[in-house]
Amino acid sequence: MSQAAASPSPLPPPLAQTACGGTLSDPTGYPSATYKGQTVYFCLRACRVLFERDPDRFMAGLIPHPVEDTPEP
């Protein structure tokens, strides 16, 4: 007897890698930027601000990401 696949396991949603070292299951609404042709995401707007100041060092993990977000200007 062959068993029909009653519940085909759906593929998990792709995880977006953040520049901060984490992953987001749904990056919608998170700040993003383009680095070397790739879209990178940030957990906070403050992270993107630091990234934009020095993208290479931020992506190299040399700049710790801030704990608190910055308020809207």
Ligand SMILES: [Zn+2]
């Ligand atoms: Zn961050």
